[in-house]
Amino acid sequence: MHTSKYNRPLVVSKAVAAPLLEAHGIGKRYGGVRALRQVSFDLRAGEVHALVGENGAGKSTLIRVLTGAVQPDEGVVRLDGRVIEHNSPHRSRALGIAAIYQQPAIFPDLTVAENIALVNEPGGLARRIDRGARRAQAKELLRAIGAEIDPEREAGRLSMPEQQLVEIAKALGGNVRVLVLDEPTASLTERETEKLFGILQQLRERGAGIIYISHRLEELGRIADRITVLRDGETMGTRQAADTDVRTLIRLMAGRELSAVFPKRAVKIGETVLDVRGLTSAAAGIRDVSLQVRAGEILGVAGLVGAGRTQLAETLFGLTPADSGSIRVAGSEARIQKPEDAIRAGIAYVPEDRRRHGVVAELPVRANATLAILQRIAKGGLLQSAAENALAETWVSRLGVKTDGIDAPVSSLSGGNQQKVAIARWIATEPRVLILDEPTQGIDVGAKAECHRIMCDLAEAGLAIVMISSELAEILGMSDRVAVMRGGRVTGVMDRAAATAESILELALG
Template sequence: MLKLTGISKGFAGVQALSGINFDVRAGEIHALVGENGAGKSTTIKIIAGALQPDAGEIAFDGKVVSWSGPADAKAAGIHVIYQEFVLFPHLTVAENIFLGHERRGRFGLIDHDRTRRDAADLLQRLGVAIDPDKIVSELTVADQQMVEISKALVHKVKLLILDEPTAVISGREADLLFARLAALKAEGVAIVYVSHRLEEIFQIADRVTVFKDGAHVATTDIGDVNRERLISLMVGRDLKDIFPPKRGTGGGKVTLKAENVSVAGRVRNASLELRAGEITALAGMVGAGRTEFAMAIFGGLPASSGTVWIDGEQVGMLSPAQSIRRGMGFVTEDRKGQGLAMLLDVAANVTAADLDAVTRRGVIDRRRENQIAREEIEKYRIACRGPSTPVATMSGGNQQKVIVARWARTSRKVLVLDEPTRGVDVGAKTEIYRIMRQLADDGIALLMISSELPEVVGMADRVVVMREGVVSGELAGAAINEAAIMRLATQHPSAAGSHP
C-alpha cells in the first residue's frame, strides 16, 4: 500500500531523516518504534503531505506520488490520528465527523438528518455506541478517539496512522481500540501504529520497524523479535535489563503511614506504609482508585476519613501546601495539563515548587533561578539548550525529568510519581528509572503508581495492589511478579486480605 524509498529530510542544518526505507502492506498493522528524535514524526508528516522530502520516492497504492499538501494525501485515503485530537469540542459527534464534508440537501443546505444517519452508520461499522447528537466535549477520551477514526472512514481510508493512541487511554478502553483496529485490518486497511508501549506492539502488530537517529535500523516480523532485542535495536546498545538493581526491603524506617483512608465513591479504608530508601508501587486496574488514594494522602482530594503519620508523628489529613512543607512531592500523570507550566522555561519550571529559594524581597532572582536550573540539568541529564529553553519545545522524556527535578529538590521525605514514564521512549524510561533508584538510595520513600506491569515488577521493592477502591493485598521481594499482581488486582474485594 505504501513504500518509502531513500527518504531524506533536513531542517536548518539538522538531518532529521537519512535515506529512510519503509513500507506498509494492505491489511497489516505495522508498528513504527524508536526513541524521541528517531525520525518517526517527520516520517509521518511526509507520508501525510505536511512535509516535502528533500530526496527519495513515495509510492502509494501502486503509484509514485508527490503530495502538494495534507489535502492531497487525505483525498488519496491517508488519515493520521495524532495524540492531540483534532476535534471541535462544542460541536456534535456527527458535525465533527463530517466537518468539511457536510451532507447537503436541496439548495446546498446542510442535511442534518442525513448527517446523523451517516454518522451513526460509521460508528456502527466501528462497533461503538456513541450518540451522533452528543457534544464532543462530553465524551470520554476513548470515545473521542473513535470519533477521530470515524472521520477517517468518511474518506474511505486506505492507510490509517495512529500516533501514540494509548497515551491517554488504557485497560479496557485500549482493548476496545485494538478490536476496532483488527476489524479495519480485516477490511484491508493498512495501519501504521506508533507507540512507546512495547507490550502493545507485541499484542497487535504484524511487523515492526525501528528507526534511530533518523535512519532505518531494522524491519522484522513481530514473531521474529523479543522485547529485549527490540529495546536493544532502539537504544543502540545491549540492554539485558533496563531496570537498576533493587536495594531490597526491610532496612528503612517507616517514613509515612496512611490508615483507613476513604474518598467518597472512590477509595474505602485503604492503608499503606512507605519506608525510607524503598520504592513502593501502587498497582491495580484502571479505575481501582490508585491516584485518588495517593492524592488524598497528599491533600489533593478531600478524604472522608483517614489518618496520616509522618516519621511517627500523627498529622491527620494534610493540604497540598502542608504536605510540601513536610517534605512531600507529587509528580502528576498529566505532565502538560497539571505538571508543567508550558509557556515558561526550564528554570521557572524547576523552581516552581520552591520559590522561596529564588525570591529576594518579593522579586524572583533570575540569576539564582538559572544557577539552580543548570545544576538540575546536569544532575538529571536533561537534554536542552539551557535554563531558558521553553519546556514546550522539549521531548516528553526531558519534560518528565524537569518535573522530577522540581519535586526532588523539595521532597526530603516522600515523593509520589503517578505514571512516571507515560508517553516517553525507552531511553528516557531508563534514565527516569535510574533517577528514581538514586532518590531511593538517598533515603527518600517513593510511591510509584503505574499501569505497566513490567515497570512495577522491575522497579518496586514492595507492591500494594488495589481493586475497586480497596487494598486487596501486598507483595514484597521475590513474591513480586505479574501473575501475583493480576490475581490481587482482579479478585473480588471481599476476598482481599487484611493490610497492616
C-alpha cells in the first residue's frame, strides 16, 4: 500500500518465535450458516494485524471467539503459546485482551466515568467508590484520545462517535496486551481517526498487539503491518500490508474484480424541494441553519464529530423539534414537532445509530425492511403479507443483504447487513426528502458502490438528498453541493467544483 504521504517509524518486530495470540483451526456454525471454518490467525507483539472481508465474512465472529464471547465448535486460542482454557470475556480481559466491539457496549443509564470504571475497577462499581478519582481517571483517558467528553454525562445521551470514543478509552484503561478494534473509525472523522492512530502507535511501541477490523481499506496502508482476508468464513491468506494494494484486497474479499467507487451520475436538477430557513433548536444545539436542496440534488453535510450534523438531521425529522425557523417541503410549510409530522411531509431519515433507531432486532428482516411503509401495504389493518414479502425480497437482493432468509431475526445478521436493512426500510417509503446519516458506514465496498448507485437513482427520480458523512472521499465523490457545519451552524456551502478536502477542513475547523 502507499504510505508515501505518511512517514511512520519503522517498527522492529520483537516476536519472531511464538506469536502473542494465536487462533488455530477455528470453526463456528450458526444453524445452517458456517460463520467460520478452519480459520487460523496469529498476532505478534508490536504489530497491527488488520482483518478484512465483506459483510458477513466472519470477522466479528472470529474476534468474539478470541475474546471468549463466543465458544467455537472447534479449534483453540493460545496466548503466549498456551491454550486459553474456558475462555470468557472476563477471563480474556484478565489476561490483557481488550476489545472494542462493532456495537458499543455502553450502559446508557450510567455516566461516562462509570462506564469506563466498570471494566477497569476490579471489584466493579459496588466497591467503595472514590468518585473524584474515578472522574479524574476517566478524564485522563478521554484526554489521551483527544475526546472532549464530560465524564459526568449520561452515556445514553452520547452520539454514536462519542460512544465509540468512550469504548476506546475503556479499553485503554487496563493493562492491554492485545487490543481488538472492530471498525473503530466507522463513524469517526479524519481528525479523530488521526488521534486514534497515534494511540495505536504508542500501544504497539509498548509491545501490544492490535487486531484492526475496517471497511475503510485505504486507511490500512497507514497502520497495518499485516492483513488477513476472510471470505465466507474462510481465510484467503495473510499479506504484508506494504505489498498489498486496495484493488488486490477487494479481489480477495469479493472473489472477483470490483470497483470500490461508483462514479456519480449527473442528473437533472429541478425545483427546490427542501427549504430550511433560520432553523434553531436550543435542545439540539442547532443555530440559525438555512439550507436549500433541489430535486435531483445530493447535498453533502460535512463537519467534525460534535459539529451538529446528526442534531440537524434530528431537528429536521422532528426528534428534537425546532424552537424557531421554518421548514418547507415542495413549497408548503411543514410543521414538524414529531417524526410522524416529518414522514407525512415526505421526509425520511436513515439514522446513524441504526442499532438504537434503525432496526428492531427482534423482528425478522422482512418486517424491518418494510416497517416504515406498513401503512401503505396494510389495508384495513391487515398486513398484506405477499406485498410485504415481495418488497422485502427486492431490497434484500438489491442491497445484497446476507441472510438465511427474510424470516431470520435481524439480530442474527452481521453488523453491516443490519445497516443495509435499515437503509432499505427508509428508501422503501418513497420520500421526497431523504436524509442519510453516514449511509455507508460499516458496509463493504460492493454494497457501498450499490448504495451510491441507489442514491443516484433516487436523485434521478427527483428526490432531494441530504447526506451526512464523515468520509471526505464520499462527500467529495457524491455531493452536488457541500454544506460544512461547526458548532451547530452551517459555516459554508460550496459547489461540487469548489469543494476540496482543504476548503472543507478550513470551514470545519473555523
